[in-house]
Structure formats: structure tokens, C-alpha cells
Amino acid sequence: xxxxxxxxxxxxxxxxxxxxxxxxxxxxxxxxxxxxxxxxxxxxxxxxxxxxxxxxxxxxxxxxxxxxxxxxxxxxxxxxxxxxxxxxxxxxxxxxxxxxxxxxxxxxxxxxxxxxxxxxxxxxxxxxxxxxxxxxxxxxxxxxxxxxxxxxxxxxxxxxxxxxxxxxxxxxxxxxxxxxxxxxxxxxxxxxxxxxxxxxxxxxxxxxxxxxxxxxxxxxxxxxxxxxxxxxxxxxxxxxxxxxxxxxxxxxxxxxxxxxxx
Ligand code: ARG
Numbered sequence: 024x025x026x027x028x029x030x031x032x033x034x035x036x037x038x039x040x041x042x043x044x045x046x047x048x049x050x051x052x053x054x055x056x057x058x059x060x061x062x063x064x065x066x067x068x069x070x071x072x073x074x075x076x077x078x079x080x081x082x083x084x085x086x087x088x089x090x091x092x093x094x095x096x097x098x099x100x101x102x103x104x105x106x107x108x109x110x111x112x113x114x115x116x117x118x119x120x121x122x123x124x125x126x127x128x129x130x131x132x133x134x135x136x137x138x139x140x141x142x143x144x145x146x147x148x149x150x151x152x153x154x155x156x157x158x159x160x161x162x163x164x165x166x167x168x169x170x171x172x173x174x175x176x177x178x179x180x181x182x183x184x185x186x187x188x189x190x191x192x193x194x195x196x197x198x199x200x201x202x203x204x205x206x207x208x209x210x211x212x213x214x215x216x217x218x219x220x221x222x223x224x225x226x227x228x229x230x231x232x233x234x235x236x237x238x239x240x241x242x243x244x245x246x247x248x249x250x251x252x253x254x255x256x257x258x259x260x261x262x263x264x265x266x267x268x269x270x271x272x273x274x275x276x277x278x279x280x281x282x283x284x285x
Pocket of ligand 1: 075130181
């Protein structure tokens, strides 16, 4: 059973963006009506959900910060566009592309289901789900997730995995940290969430929880990519070229050091 779920999620790195056909470049970019120094630049409207550290969180100044935010701003510089960040519910990002936002960067895993609606850039990060449990709780394999109350973030791959677990009672929250709070209150038995945020929450509540690695549960690797309007190969090419350059010139590595490994 587990295999089947993972096959759906896995759909893998692939430079997704290539799909031909359907040529409309739905909402690729909008003219910036703004300030004089950026009058010539177009604005890239970027959606995220800033409740997913270290990839995105609300910084001390109240603005979205994190690895993804720094990465998309660096991409904006490369492609000569002003980046405007919109913090929204994770679950509404995909359907907002081509409307309220042009692209989304949100630690978003490439899945076949999402590819029906959007294209993806080349993958920029490999991730995996992890499980947060009360300190000392005995979870030793995938079978230990069966018949449990599981907290997840709404519309995430963690939720898709939990939904397939035998006998699981799944509670979906708008923010992953709310699931962790309910774990601490005893309302759920465990939380399934991506590894890096799991580690941040684990450190935040280190007296209360343990973070167990995906390998314990045979979770498969996932690949984060930027979600793009379907069929807009011009924007996809620009973003992929920028990504490649940022990897080559060391910017990508320095962002990994700054946000993920520190
Ligand atoms: N990687 C998971 C997914 O794509 C979770 C992403 C959640 N991201 C966020 N910014 N809240 O479904």
C-alpha cells in the first residue's frame, strides 16, 4: 500500500516545465505601476506560505524570510524582475497561479496531481517527510503509524501520506506548527511534516518531542520546485537558467549554509 502512495508523490525531479501545447502564458507577469526606479521592470508576483521554516517564515520585520524567499529574490535579480511576495494559505497556492500570483515557491513538492494544473521548474531541493512524536514515544516502523491520530498541514504531501495509512484519523491544520501544538496538547499522536521544518519545530519544543527520520517509515524522497503557469515555457526557461547560474556561482550554496545548515 505504502508503495502506491509514494509512487504518486514521487513523480520526481524532472524539469517538469517542458510541456508543450496549451500555449497561453497565463499571467506570466504584470506591469509594475510602482516607483520610478522600477518603472521599467516587470513584477513577478510570488505566492508562498510563510509558516514553513527554514524555507519560509515571517521575519522579525514582519516580512516573509527564509531560504525560498532569498532564492526567488536572487532569481528575480537574474531575470530582471521585481519580486513581490504574497503570503497565503498553502492549500490555495496552486490554484492561484495565473491569477493572483504568477509563480509559487513554498517548499512545494513536485507531484503528478499538481502537474495537472501547473508546471514546475527544475527541482532545487531534495526533501523527505519526517514524523514528530511525543518525547520517548515508541514508533519504530510504518506499522506504528496505523490507527493513530495524525496531524498534518492541509493540502501537503504529509497529508496525502497520512490519508493512506490504515486506520489513521487525520487532522489537517492550516499551519504545521498548529499540528505540533496539538501534539503537545495530546490531541494527536504524531505529526507528519517535511524534515527541515520538523527539525526546526523539534528544536523549538526539544523538551516535549522527538523527530524521527523518514527512513524509519520508508518514506520516499520528494523534490521541491517552483510552481509555474502551465505552458509558459518562456518564464520556465528564464527561471531554470537563473537557478542554474545561481548554483554555478555559489549563491545557492551560500543560501543553503545561511538558512538550512546553520
Ligand atoms: N513539501 C510539502 C508539499 O509540497 C509541504 C510544503 C508546505 N509548504 C509551506 N510553505 N507551508 O506538500
